[in-house]
Amino acid sequence: MKAVIIGGGIAGMTMALLLRKQNWEVIVNERAESMLNQGHAFLMSADGLSILEQFQNEQNCCLQKQNVNLFSLKRPDGDEEIRIKLDGWHCMKRVELISYLYSFFSNETLKMGRKFSHFLYEDKVATAAVFENGEIEKGDIFIGADGSNSKVREALFGKVNFTPVEVNEIVGISKKRAIDDPEKVIFQKFQSKTKGLAFGYIPASEDESVWFMQYDLKLANGQEGASAASLKKFCYDMLAEFPDAVREVLDANDFSTSYIWKTRDFDTLPTFHKENVVLMGDAAHLAVPFTSAGTTNALLDAKTLTNALTTTATIEEAFSRFYQERYADLTNHLEQGRLLKTIFLEPEIHSERGYILPLVSDKDSTDTSNKPLKITYFTDPICSTCWVIQPVLRKLKLEYGAYINLEYLMGGLLPSWDNYERGTIKNPLDVAQHWEEVSKEHLNPISGDIWIEDPLESSYPPSIAFKAAQLQSNDKAISFLRRLQEMIFIEKKNISKWTEIEKAALTSELDSALLFKDIKAKGLGLFHEDLDYAKEMNVTAFPTILFSVDNEIKTSISGMQPYEKFESIIKKFLPNATKTTIDFTPEALFERFNSMTESEYSFIMDTSLEVTTAALQDLFEKGIIKKFKNKNGTVWSYILPQNREKSSVW
Known part of the structure; x- marks a missing residue:
């Protein structure tokens, strides 16, 4: 099977290399007489980079890239509106990427100076591409990758209606x-x-x-x-x-x-192909550049189209599947770019909360459907019992998540040390001793040294930060709370300080600039609402958990409780509830929860500590997880695939 690709840019050359790996005959045709050095640089996602890195072993050449790990949006006066962490994004100079791709081709496989003119047809099927210099290239399929002003697209569908340049x-x-x-x-x-x-x-x-x-x-x-x-x-x-x-x-x-x-764009085409000719990259779809996704989308086109061509029975089926698999994402990027342009052109009527962040898909996967049982969970970032109950709550979500909505509220455990007295706890040294005891009792790697080395004056700052985080995303807020807990219980970090709060926020994909503003205003108000409700419910111990059906509180429990207690309550109020079988591989479980202690993994997976240790060590040696040790144990954290070349020692 022979593919003739029209357009020797990033999209066209990548498509050719992917097809060559599948043993296709491929000829790339570029209108320029020589490789151009036009264009400066662009951002590349981990998805796009993984496609390009497939070719490195074929030639003795290196793909030059620079990691970019933060995005910041400021006003001209220096006021920061947005600050987020970026995972797997790199900046690449276009000339270096073009040179890298070009190194895989010879003069026989990449034909320069071929400006497309028209196709030759037999029975409405293209048999050859004709170029303005009179040369002809025959093939079985033809791929138009000739950019936003595509002559192949015009030959198939006529001229598109570009939006006005604004x-x-x-x-x-x-x-x-x-x-x-x-x-x-x-x-x-x-x-x-x-x-x-x-x-x-x-x-x-x-x-x-x-x-x-x-x-x-x-x-x-x-x-x-x-x-x-x-x-x-x-x-x-x-x-x-x-x-x-x-x-x-x-x-x-x-x-x-x-x-x-x-900058301009055009509406998504009703199809990307006609008979045996198909479009890809900017020839097929064009969005304004606000989303920074153009080059990555071209590479994903190449990957998707190659997969379709090599796994379907006919060309028609392959091209149709290619369109179906790419349509939703491409249309979303088109609409997102247009909305970002509107926000850009009308900044006075859009607040920082109105921005769509470039590069980052801000999805909240929490199921907000009307589930029959509501669990209201009063907690605090420095509550040690709330830390050791995490395995129970995580397993509950996995097995009974179809029936429960879990709401997190802050209880305000430590307003300050002024006249503080809760049981045997009267000062920071008492907390240090208590945490060491909890660590031994529950086999959990808690270190009380923070209360000796850098004691917190109050648990209010991280609690307010959590409420501010909920304004951005409930899912991310829960991840943020988890990270705060790891930092104080495992890593001995003072999470009442903004520097530590911001680190946890960025790790949890929160906008730390917006969080900082919300802590002082909306987050503070929500925190006081939680305190008022806790007082109304006479909540004095942490955690305290309320169970409600049809907005009516049915029962409550406090402190550390066995998993069977939760199950019995669910069965009491939802007798037909059936638990979901936990069918996760070790790696998949870390993808789901990101970090776990040995006891947590053992509890969720229902395995012995010996089996758990072996499974975690295996993942560690494969570079899939990293570990952080303190004097009382270890927490293990998932490493994103794009970061696995880095050290797994945390």
Whole structure:
């Protein structure tokens, strides 16, 4: 089977390499006479990168990339609106990626100087591509990967209706040193709150950043000019009110290599193919660049199309499946880009909570359907019993999640140490001793040393932070609470300090800038609502758990309780409830919960500690999990596939 690919950019060459791995004959045809160095750099997700890295063993060449692990959106006055952690994202210079892909081809497999003209047909099926230089390439299928102005698309479906250009981007590469801290490689964006104007820069290496200026065309009035000097003046004038960091990037830029990109898109096509000709990449779908997903989408096209071609019986079935599998994501990116453009052009009517974050899919997977049993869980980030009951709650969600909604409320365990007296606890040293006792009793790696080395004055700051996190996402808030607990019980971190709270927030994919603002306002209000309700319910011990059916509280329990107690309550009020069998591989369980102690894994999987230890050690040696040890035990955490080349010692 022979595939003729029209377009020798990233999409076309990647498609060719994937088909070659399946033993297809492939010819790539590029209209340029030689490989162009146009374009500067772009962001690449872990999904896209995993596709490119398949080819590294075939040639002695290296794929150059720079990890980017934080995204920050600030106003020109320095006020930070958004700060989130990025997992698996990298910045790549286009010329380096093109050179990398180009190295896999010879003059016989990549034909330069072939500008597409038309197809030759027999019985409505394309048999050959004809190029303007008179050359002809015969094939069995033809793949149009010739970009947004695709001539192949026009030959199949006629001209598309592009949306009007409302936003332009000026793009360049600056020689300003880009990275000071490898743990904080930031995609920094400054965006006006009063008009459609933004400036962003992304480290492409230690010594270079790709930068862009996005602007509402109505602000320009044709002042950009064509020369490097006029372009430079235009950028400095437009960004006069932006901070010094922006001008430092521009000062180190060569404007003779910068260019203007007129952003536009078109509606999703009703199909990507006609007979044996199919479109992919920007030829098939085009979105405005606000989502930073264009290159990744082209690579995912190549992967999906290759899989369809090699696993279906006919070309028609393969092309139809390719469209069906890509339609939803591509349409979502198209709509997301349009919404981001609207927000960009109308910043005064959109708050920070109205932003769709580029790069990150902000999904809350919590099932909010009307389940018959509501469990209200009063807890506190520094409550040791609330920590050791985690295996029970996790197993409950796995086995009876179809029937229960679990609501987390804060109880305010430690307002301050002033006149504090709860049982035998009167000061931080009492807590240290108590935690050591709990650790031995429940075989849980709790260390009480934090109360000797850096005692918390109150549990209110992390409690308020949790309520603020719930405003962003209930799922992420629960992950955030879990991370706070690990930090204080296992790692001896003072989680009442903002620096530690922010670390936990970023790890849990929360927007830490928004969290910081909500802690002082909405989060504080929600926390006091929880305290008022706890007082109304006479909650004095933690955890306290209320069970409600049809909004009526039926019963409650307090303190550490066996799993069978929870089951008996569920059976009492839901006699027809049947538990789901836990059918997880060890790796899948870590994907589900991210981190576990030995006792937690053993309890959930119902295995002995000996079997548990062997399973965890096996995952550790495979680089799937990492571990953190303290004097009383170990917590094990899942390593995302894109991060597994790093050390597994935490």
